[in-house]
Amino acid sequence: MKKPTSLLRKATKHPIAIGFIVLCMALPLIITRGYLLRVFIEVFFFAAMGTAWNILGGFGRQTSWASPAFFCIGAYTAMLLNTNFGTSPWVSIFIGVAIAIVLAIAIGAPTLKLRGVFFSIATISCTSIIRQLIFNFASLTGGAQGVSLKMSSGNNFWQLRFDSEVPFYYIAFIWMLIIVLITAIISKTKLGYYLRAIREDEDAAQSLGVRTHRMKLIAFIISAVLLSVTGAFYSFKIGYIDPNSVASHDLAIRIAVTAILGGMGTIWGPVLGAFICVPMLEVSNYYLSNFGGGGAGFAMYGLAMVLVVLFRPNGVISLFEGLQKRFESRKANKQTGGEAK
Amino acid sequence: MVQVILNGLMIGGVYSLIAVGLTMVHGVMKIVNFAQGDFLMVGMYATLLLYGLLTPGAAPYVLILPVAVIMFLFGLMVFRTTIYKVIGKGDSNYILLTLGLSYLLQNIAQLIFGPDYRSLAVSNDLKFASISLADNFISVPRLVAFGAALILVILMSFFLNKTDIGRAMRATAEDRTIATGLGVNTKVIYILAFGLGTVFAGISGLLLTPIFFVYPLAGAPFSSIAMTVIVLGGLGNIKGAMVGGIIIGLVESFVSGYVNLEMAKVAIDLVLLLVLMFKPFGLFGKGARKA
Numbered sequence: 001m002k003k004p005t006s007l008l009r010k011a012t013k014h015p016i017a018i019g020f021i022v023l024c025m026a027l028p029l030i031i032t033r034g035y036l037l038r039v040f041i042e043v044f045f046f047a048a049m050g051t052a053w054n055i056l057g058g059f060g061r062q063t064s065w066a067s068p069a070f071f072c073i074g075a076y077t078a079m080l081l082n083t084n085f086g087t088s089p090w091v092s093i094f095i096g097v098a099i100a101i102v103l104a105i106a107i108g109a110p111t112l113k114l115r116g117v118f119f120s121i122a123t124i125s126c127t128s129i130i131r132q133l134i135f136n137f138a139s140l141t142g143g144a145q146g147v148s149l150k151m152s153s154g155n156n157f158w159q160l161r162f163d164s165e166v167p168f169y170y171i172a173f174i175w176m177l178i179i180v181l182i183t184a185i186i187s188k189t190k191l192g193y194y195l196r197a198i199r200e201d202e203d204a205a206q207s208l209g210v211r212t213h214r215m216k217l218i219a220f221i222i223s224a225v226l227l228s229v230t231g232a233f234y235s236f237k238i239g240y241i242d243p244n245s246v247a248s249h250d251l252a253i254r255i256a257v258t259a260i261l262g263g264m265g266t267i268w269g270p271v272l273g274a275f276i277c278v279p280m281l282e283v284s285n286y287y288l289s290n291f292g293g294g295g296a297g298f299a300m301y302g303l304a305m306v307l308v309v310l311f312r313p314n315g316v317i318s319l320f321e322g323l324q325k326r327f328e329s330r331k332a333n334k335q336t337g338g339e340a341k
Numbered sequence: 342m343v344q345v346i347l348n349g350l351m352i353g354g355v356y357s358l359i360a361v362g363l364t365m366v367h368g369v370m371k372i373v374n375f376a377q378g379d380f381l382m383v384g385m386y387a388t389l390l391l392y393g394l395l396t397p398g399a400a401p402y403v404l405i406l407p408v409a410v411i412m413f414l415f416g417l418m419v420f421r422t423t424i425y426k427v428i429g430k431g432d433s434n435y436i437l438l439t440l441g442l443s444y445l446l447q448n449i450a451q452l453i454f455g456p457d458y459r460s461l462a463v464s465n466d467l468k469f470a471s472i473s474l475a476d477n478f479i480s481v482p483r484l485v486a487f488g489a490a491l492i493l494v495i496l497m498s499f500f501l502n503k504t505d506i507g508r509a510m511r512a513t514a515e516d517r518t519i520a521t522g523l524g525v526n527t528k529v530i531y532i533l534a535f536g537l538g539t540v541f542a543g544i545s546g547l548l549l550t551p552i553f554f555v556y557p558l559a560g561a562p563f564s565s566i567a568m569t570v571i572v573l574g575g576l577g578n579i580k581g582a583m584v585g586g587i588i589i590g591l592v593e594s595f596v597s598g599y600v601n602l603e604m605a606k607v608a609i610d611l612v613l614l615l616v617l618m619f620k621p622f623g624l625f626g627k628g629a630r631k632a
Contacts, residue, residue, distance in 0.1 A: 061433050065440075110618050116432030117373045121568050122617050125610035128565060132610075136603040249561070253444050260437060295451030295557070302448055305441025309434055310426055 017268065024173055028166045037165040043278045044172035045234050050258030050270030051179045052226035056219040057256060058264035059192060061199035065252040066107055066123035069130045070100045070224040072247040074231030076134070079147045079241055082159070089160045089236050096228045104224035105217070112216045115202065124249065131247040146242025160236040168237050175233060176271070179226050184267050186222070195219055199265070250298075257305050263315025272317050277301065344477045345598040346591065351479065353590020354487035355545055359563055360570035360582040361494050362541030365501075368514040368577030369534040370428050372435045376443035378564025380412070380539050382450060384546025385555045387411050392461060392550075401461055401550055402485060408547045409540045416539025420532055428531070443564065450557035458554040468551055486548035493544065494583050497537075501579065510534060514577060562606075566593075569613040575623025585624070 024040075031037060049067065056062050077096035081087035111122040134141045141147070155162050162168060186192045194215045197205035206212045235241045245251070254277070262273025284297035312318060363377045374380075391404050391411075423442065427434040470481035501507035512520040513530045521527050545563070553559060570589050574581025592612055597605035616623065 063433050063436050110614075114617055114621075117436055118572070118617055118621075120432075120436050121373070121572065122614060124565065124568070125613050129607050129610045132603045132607045136601070136607070250444075253440060256437070257441075291452070295448040295456075299445055299448035299452055302441050302443070302445025306423060306438060306445060309438045309441065310423060313434070 021177065028169050034165050037169050039279060039282050041165065041168055041172045041237060042282075043274045044169075044176040045230060045237070046254070046258050046278055047271040047274035048172070048176040048179045048230045049227060049255045050262065050273055051176070051183050052223045052230065053255050054259040054264060054266075054270050055183060055186060055223045055226075056195070056216065057223075058259055058266070058269070059187065059195035059199065060216055060219055061264070062112070062216055062220075063120050063256065064123045064220070064223075065120060065249070065256070066111075066126045067223070067227050067255045068247050068249070068251040069107065069127045070104065070227040071231040071234075071251065071255075072130065072134070072241070072243070073100050073103060074228030075235035075241050075246045076141060076147070076231075077228075078232035079149070079235050080141070082236075083147055083149065088158050089232055090158065093229055093232045096232050097225050100224045100228035101221055104221040108217045108220040108224075112213055112220060124252075127247065127249060127252060131243045134243040134247055142242075144242060144244070146240060146245075148240040149236070160233075168233075171233060172237070175230065179230075180267060180271065182222070182226070186219075187267060191215060191218060196265070253305070254301060257301050261304050261308050261316060263317035266315065266317050269315050269317045273315070276316065277304070280304075343475075345594050347474075347477055347479055348483075348598070349591035349594030350587060351483040351487045351590070352594065353587035354490040355548060355586075356563075356566055356570055356590050357494055357583045357586025358490035358541055358548075359545045359567045360574070360586050361497060361579055362538035362545075363567050364571040364574065364577055364579060364582040365497070365510075366534055366538040367571065368579075369510055370424075370531050372424065372428060373439070373568070373571075373576075374424075374538065375436065375439040375564060375568075376446060377538070377542050377567050378560035378562070379443045379446040379450075380416070380542035380560070381546040381549070381563050382555075382557065382560030383415060383446065384408060384412055384543030385550050385553075385559055386450060386454060387543065388547040388550045389459060389461060389555055392463075397462065400467060401463060401547060402489070405489075405544060405547060408543055412540045412543030413536045415543070416536040417532060419539070420535045424535060425531065443561075447557050447561070454557065456557060458556045460554050461550045463551055480552075482548075482551040486552065489548055490545070493541065494579075497541075498579060498583075506530075506533070566609060569609050569616075572613055573616050573624055575625050578623060578625055581623050581625045 027040065028037060031040075049071065053064070053067050056064055074093070074096040077099060078089045078092045081092040081095065082089060107123070107126050111119055111126070114122055135143055138144070149161075152159075152161050153163060155167070157167070160171075186195075194205065194210050194212075197208070197210055198212050198215065202212055231246065235246070258273040258277050259270040260273070261276055262271065263269025280300055281297040284300060288296040308315060359377060359381060363374060367373050387408050388401055388404055391407055392401055395407070396403055419442070423438060424435075427438050468482065471478045472481065472484065499507075501511055509520065509525045510530050510533070512523065512525055513527050513534075517527050520530075546560070566589060570585040571582050573588060574583070574585035589609060589612065592608055593605045596608040
């Protein structure tokens with residue numbers, strides 16, 4: 001009898017999170033337009049990717065631009081195995097994860113020894129190498145033409161093919177929740193504290209006995225695995241991938257902006273960021289697609305990145321935290337009868 | 342073989358010019374500008390517009406001075422609005438800021454000019470002019486770009502070593518606090534260094550307009566190449582950047598000549614990673630490096 005009440009108590013501590021989850025679960029019952037559901041699916045996928053990036057990029061402040069490398073590993077593994085051998089994505093996800101782990105160690109072990117800007121430069125290069133290799137080995141990867149799923153109809157959960165958007169809505173949403181949960185757990189464990197120590201001062205952390213390289217590598221691998229799985233789901237949702245969409249530097253920026261705009265190093269920040277970024281892009285694509293030469297939506301991504309770094313380095317979520325603090329202090333004031341100011 | 346070396350040398354000179362601007366900015370204010378390639382793209386569009394307005398039909402090289410002025414003002418604006426706020430605030434701030442700027446500039450260019458590939462309306466006589474040299478050909482626009490880049494880099498080197506402002510700039514790079522104490526106005530030095538870095542990117546853009554197409558993403562490849570060059574030469578090391586540019590030009594031209602264009606890009610990135618792994622202070626061991 002003890003457990004449900006403690007769970008309930010825990011839930012009441014996070015009323016916004018619980019309300020958000022319930023609302024999202026109920027949304028497909030209300031919304032029937034496929035387009036809106038697709039936007040939400042995109043939001044969830046970007047929230048998932050931003051959250052995965054946030055583990056190393058936010059908590060550890062190691063700005064990696066290699067996320068598309070892992071994303072495209074997951075996407076290409078799932079798509080190629082499916083189109084060539086009919087393998088179910090539920091199986092190939094694990095193969096993609098295995099490859100992503102190997103790749104994460106291969107990239108991470110040497111590059112994570114580098115500090116600051118050198119790590120960023122190295123990861124940009126890694127993404128670009130992977131992209132060029134996909135272009136170069138066209139017989140295997142389809143090169144610039146990419147890979148697309150064969151047209152099919154009917155619902156098939158094993159093959160992840162659905163006629164409506166609703167199943168993918170729930171897959172994307174639940175996957176995002178899983179990643180958020182993993183991040184929440186990480187932030188409460190030693191790994192999370194070590195990463196924060198690395199963010200504040202890597203040398204100091206090291207001198208206090210934190211094995212910084214190993215901690216960064218673990219975070220990098222976790223983030224790579226999550227990105228790879230997201231890549232597999234995302235590619236089956238879209239049904240088509242090519243190097244310029246899944247292995248591009250653009251994608252690295254968009255993933256990072258999601259987390260930066262929302263709030264680096266916070267649990268719900270990237271989710272909030274995705275809820276701002278993706279609709280912003282959709283709205284500007286809709287209204288501004290004929291404005292100038294196009295690209296207005298992406299220009300806003302760049303602008304958002306610049307503005308957040310300059311004026312709100314802790315992200316949009318810090319606005320809410322400020323409000324919450326004010327609210328709490330007012331509550332505390334009331335409880336003490338307004339004596340303490 | 343000789344042809345491949347010539348091609349590599351020619352383009353390598355331009356890489357040197359872009360990288361010298363970048364490495365100088367890093368030397369003075371410890372900021373790596375990830376938008377350097379996009380400044381080059383701005384320079385390309387500036388050349389394109391001015392050429393149409395002022396000197397249609399002439400060689401675009403007469404526009405060097407106006408483009409330099411425009412780029413200096415542009416650099417000043419960027420510096421005053423954004424860059425100066427993140428100086429000395431840690432690596433991740435300027436990385437995110439300049440990458441954001443890069444993305445913003447690319448898409449603003451797309452917004453204004455559209456995604457089309459444009460080229461300078463110079464006569465084909467200039468575009469395809471070449472000098473033959475014992476069975477080998479040197480394209481004239483590439484030769485001019487190489488020569489101009491070389492002259493500018495040498496002038497820059499002279500400026501840094503022989504003039505008072507240049508010495509003040511090097512002093513600021515060495516230690517800002519002490520330089521301030523010695524009466525150097527480091528704020529002015531910052532502005533000057535960033536402006537010059539932007540001018541170098543812009544002039545590289547001008548030199549490349551007769552050779553490459555102009556489009557919003559035209560600068561992106563040069564960003565990563567310039568990054569490789571400055572790491573190869575050692576961050577903040579001007580001479581290193583000059584030699585590094587030539588080396589990268591040669592690497593690119595050899596791999597694209599004997600393998601293919603895609604693998605040439607892979608080779609450049611591999612050079613970068615290998616240097617970071619094994620020669621972390623750059624080839625010449627003088628680069629400023631914290632870790």
